[in-house]
Structure formats: structure tokens, C-alpha cells
Amino acid sequence: MQHRLTIDVFCHAEQTSASAKALAEQRAFARCKIAVRDGGLARAVTHYADHPSPHLIIVEDDGDTATLQSRLDALAQVVEPGRKLIVVGAVNDISVYRRIVSLGVTDYLVSPLSLEGMMDAIERAAHDPKGPERCRLVAVTGARGGVGASTIAHNMAWASARRLNLKTILADMDLTFGTAGLAFNQDPRTAFGEAFNDPERIDITLLERYMTGEDDNLQILSTPGILRHYEGIDEEAVEKTIDLCRQMAKLVIVDVPHVWTDWSEALLMSADETVLVLAPDIANIRDSRNLLDFLNGKRGDSKQVKVVINKSDVAKRTRLLPKDISNTLGIQPVAAIPFDPTTFIEAANDGKMIGDRFKSHKLIGVFTDLVMRTGVRGSVKGAAKPAKKLAFPSLFRKPQPKVA
Ligand SMILES: Nc1ncnc2c1ncn2[C@@H]1O[C@H](COP(=O)(O)OP(=O)(O)OP(=O)(O)O)[C@@H](O)[C@H]1O
Ligand SMILES: [Mg+2]
Known part of the structure; x- marks a missing residue:
């Protein structure tokens, strides 16, 4: 399937940057608009202060995971609501993964990111059933x-x-x-x-x-x-x-x-x-x-x-x-x-x-x-209405839950 997304990638590691640059050459991503920048999460925060937000943002962070949440909060202040975020961090630890994802981040991956890892993560994000319903x-x-x-x-x-x-x-x-x-x-x-x-x-x-x-x-x-x-x-x-x-x-x-x-x-x-x-x-x-x-x-x-x-x-x-x-x-x-x-x-x-x-x-x-059968989520007229679903728990839409 060909994706039509706007994707910004903010990298630190050379390999992550090379993977992001190779992404546009893959057939499934040929119709995406992909921008690759250095500077990681910190650069993303300054960038979105005066630029529109894409559908998906991938940020690499090389800082301390204990203070990552405050940096993500700063990003949340400047990014438009409802956008998806994938965080790439240095620590390979399931508790860190759970904590970051509980904030409403779509995915947490370990740095540096291979091309295959990046493609898989974007596929998952694009098909996130909890995500905002796309037309x-x-x-x-x-x-x-x-x-x-x-x-x-x-x-x-x-x-x-x-x-x-x-x-x-x-x-x-x-x-x-x-x-x-x-x-x-x-x-x-x-x-x-x-x-x-x-x-x-x-x-x-x-x-x-x-x-x-x-x-x-x-x-x-x-x-x-x-x-x-x-x-x-x-x-x-x-x-x-x-x-x-x-x-x-x-x-x-x-x-x-x-x-x-x-x-x-x-x-x-x-x-x-x-x-x-x-x-x-x-x-x-x-x-x-x-x-x-x-x-x-x-x-x-x-x-x-x-x-x-x-x-x-x-x-x-x-x-x-x-x-x-x-x-x-x-x-x-x-x-x-x-x-x-x-x-x-x-x-x-x-x-x-x-x-x-x-x-x-x-x-x-x-x-x-x-x-x-085409995958739309409608409610058949006359049928009982389904219980109201919770909105997508986006980092950029809801107040952040406090994490211990
Ligand atoms: N199941 C059916 N039983 C009887 N008539 C039908 C049925 N389905 C369509 N028709 C009739 O067949 C005719 C052609 O239908 P339609 O214009 O939808 O075909 P089409 O494939 O879009 O044609 P075109 O190639 O001209 O675009 C219409 O008169 C339509 O009412
Ligand atoms: Mg016709």
C-alpha cells in the first residue's frame, strides 16, 4: 500500500538520518512528503513554534530519559492537535517504553533506527486502530x-x-x-x-x-x-x-x-x-x-x-x-x-x-x-448506538497523566 503522509524526522544518529533519507525511495512511501533534519527533539521544539505540523513526527532524543517527559511537554505546546509522534531514545527498557507510550506517544523505539524499523513503525502508526479516523x-x-x-x-x-x-x-x-x-x-x-x-x-x-x-x-x-x-x-x-x-x-x-x-x-x-x-x-x-x-x-x-x-x-x-x-x-x-x-x-x-x-x-x-466491508466505522440507522469511544489519547490533545 502507498502511504500519503507528511512526515518530519528529527535525528541525532547518522544511521537514523540515513534510514529517514532512504525512506522516500521506498515504493510504499514514494507519495509521502518526508523532511529530514538534524538536532533531534530539541530542534523539533523550536521548529514547530513557527511551522505547521505534519501528520507524523519522528524525534530522536539523546538526553536523559528521566527528563524526557518535560521535553515532550515542550513539544506538545507547539505541535497542532491530533498529530502522531514516534520517539526514538537511547534506553532499551520496557518500563521506559510503557511510560512514554502512556503519555499518548504512538511508539517508542531504540536509537539508532534502521530503515526496516522505521518503515514498520510508520506502518503501525498509520494503522493505529485507536488513531483519529481517516477518511x-x-x-x-x-x-x-x-x-x-x-x-x-x-x-x-x-x-x-x-x-x-x-x-x-x-x-x-x-x-x-x-x-x-x-x-x-x-x-x-x-x-x-x-x-x-x-x-x-x-x-x-x-x-x-x-x-x-x-x-x-x-x-x-x-x-x-x-x-x-x-x-x-x-x-x-x-x-x-x-x-x-x-x-x-x-x-x-x-x-x-x-x-x-x-x-x-x-x-x-x-x-x-x-x-x-x-x-x-x-x-x-x-x-x-x-x-x-x-x-x-x-x-x-x-x-x-x-x-x-x-x-x-x-x-x-x-x-x-x-x-x-x-x-x-x-x-x-x-x-x-x-x-x-x-x-x-x-x-x-x-x-x-x-x-x-x-x-x-x-x-x-x-x-x-x-x-x-470497506472498513468505515458507521452506525447502522435504527441499530443501538455503540457506547461513546474515548478520544484518541494523544499527547497533543489531552492533559498529561502524571507518571510516577
Ligand atoms: N442488477 C441489475 N439489474 C438490472 N439492471 C441493472 C442492474 N445493475 C445495473 N443495472 C442497469 O444497467 C444499466 C447500466 O448501469 P451503469 O450505468 O451503472 O453501468 P456502468 O458499468 O457504470 O456503465 P458505464 O460503462 O457506461 O459507466 C443501467 O440502466 C442500470 O440501471
Ligand atoms: Mg458508469
Whole structure:
């Protein structure tokens, strides 16, 4: 998986500094912004007095561990709330580790830090289940055109906003023919694709101008349906746009049309979850095989593409049943949605999602389940609310507990 973090490292030991410098060359960290400075914890304290804080700070300290807490307190005064901190210290002692971590520090490691040690610590910090919830990015695409990928992306966005009560953005990257606006009976004032004409200008204010939606919980970036060429869409502009969307929501669902370009490949590779929709025919199976081989190879074992078979029962007579597809592709689909033209077309023609058109339909549960499988933490409407969780015990957010 590729991380997109800003990371500052303040080193003392030469080896720690060399590890930090080598970090940017590792594929998983190629999209991180990494700054490496000497001077350790003391330099970090003066640095953040007049610089913004990154997502993650790694500080090496060569002082006495008995007085480390007061130096960390000084750092806490100048760092913005909610940032993660890894401390690298000279003492290899479990009691020191426990004491430092009890202060809200994400991890304590022993100096000097190897490249592998640094990469492992950042991986752990990035996946800290107690950490502040990051917006999830889900990319939905079809193995071929017309398989129902957009319909599934739309209904997932609905389930996320309405059933799981999550602030959701649906970004329709089918810039010319996209139907997200139509499907939700929304009329985007300006086509989302126009944003990519001038990538320098893309910011939150601009994107908000392109968004439409019934309320804050579900915002849509789409087209009103204008025949326009959007050629030469810049991969970095797409990445920047999606990153900005992620700052505004808990879940961003990107409808990636059936095209193979730098930006579509990058989205399918880098999303937290990629959902591949296929229909039961030979061409879909061939293209799914190619896409799964390529994407799963790059995304790694923990981030395998999730497969949905749509219109799953249309090929009964030719014996292409979901289990035949699973066997051929060597995957277990996360959902098999039957061919149901009445339901889908009625809802589409009313400009409604299935859950709005039919108050209780079993597909509502299927779409909600699909969203929950992407790792978001929502609360299903109607279900008992979970007990309120304690906030992340960040060193930079809460008063420090006194440690003996
Ligand atoms: N399970 C289903 N049963 C019946 N009709 C469906 C089903 N899923 C989708 N459809 C219909 O199939 C048509 C194509 O769906 P959709 O536009 O979502 O496909 P797509 O994969 O996004 O196509 P494109 O390649 O054009 O982007 C729509 O009319 C939709 O209502
Ligand atoms: Mg589509």
C-alpha cells in the first residue's frame, strides 16, 4: 500500500538520518512528503513554534530519559492537535517504553533506527486502530462498460450517507457521460470535469462550488451532461482533488469509468478499497482476470480488490453461475446482485436510489454491507448506538497523566 503522509524526522544518529533519507525511495512511501533534519527533539521544539505540523513526527532524543517527559511537554505546546509522534531514545527498557507510550506517544523505539524499523513503525502508526479516523477512499469500477459499476457506486454512497450516517462524497470520474447527478435527481451547476482545466486553482472552495447534494451528508461531484472533451487529465490533479475531498468527508467513493489511463490506474491502485464489478460473460471474465492480476500484484495481499458480480443470474442457461466465475477467477465475490430490471429501472427513472424508492428492499442490506466491508466505522440507522469511544489519547490533545 502507498502511504500519503507528511512526515518530519528529527535525528541525532547518522544511521537514523540515513534510514529517514532512504525512506522516500521506498515504493510504499514514494507519495509521502518526508523532511529530514538534524538536532533531534530539541530542534523539533523550536521548529514547530513557527511551522505547521505534519501528520507524523519522528524525534530522536539523546538526553536523559528521566527528563524526557518535560521535553515532550515542550513539544506538545507547539505541535497542532491530533498529530502522531514516534520517539526514538537511547534506553532499551520496557518500563521506559510503557511510560512514554502512556503519555499518548504512538511508539517508542531504540536509537539508532534502521530503515526496516522505521518503515514498520510508520506502518503501525498509520494503522493505529485507536488513531483519529481517516477518511476512507473507495474506488468502484467495471471490468467492462455497462456492467452496473456506477449503479453500485451510487447505491453504496446512499447507504453510507443514509444508513450508516457517514459524511460521504461521491466523485463521478466519468466526466462526460457520468450519471451520478441524474441518479440522485441533482443538477450540478458546473461539470466536475471543468475543475481539471486549471489544476492550480483546485482547492476546497472550488470543489464545494461543484458539489451538489440534498444535505451535507451526501455531496456529489458530477456532470449535468454536457458533451465536452476532457483530454489530458493530469494524474496529479486527480490525486489532489481526491485528497481534498478526503479532508471533507468520512468516505469518498470514486466512480472510475471503464477507461485505462494514468489517473484511473492510480486511483484503482491507491484507493483504500477497490471494488471491481463484473457481469457474467466471457469478456468480463477475461478483463477481470487481467485487472485482478495487475491490481492485486501491486496492492499487496492485505489490499486485494473486492469483486462484485452484478446481474449475476442472467447467464443461467449458459451455466456461468457465480460459483463458476469464482472458480475461474480464483476469488470469492463479496456480493452477487441479481438481474432485476424492474427495481433498478424504476428507481433510476425516478431519480432515486433503491433505498429511497423502496422502503425495505433486500438490496439495501447488500449495499450497506458492501460499504461496511470497506472498513468505515458507521452506525447502522435504527441499530443501538455503540457506547461513546474515548478520544484518541494523544499527547497533543489531552492533559498529561502524571507518571510516577
Ligand atoms: N442488477 C441489475 N439489474 C438490472 N439492471 C441493472 C442492474 N445493475 C445495473 N443495472 C442497469 O444497467 C444499466 C447500466 O448501469 P451503469 O450505468 O451503472 O453501468 P456502468 O458499468 O457504470 O456503465 P458505464 O460503462 O457506461 O459507466 C443501467 O440502466 C442500470 O440501471
Ligand atoms: Mg458508469
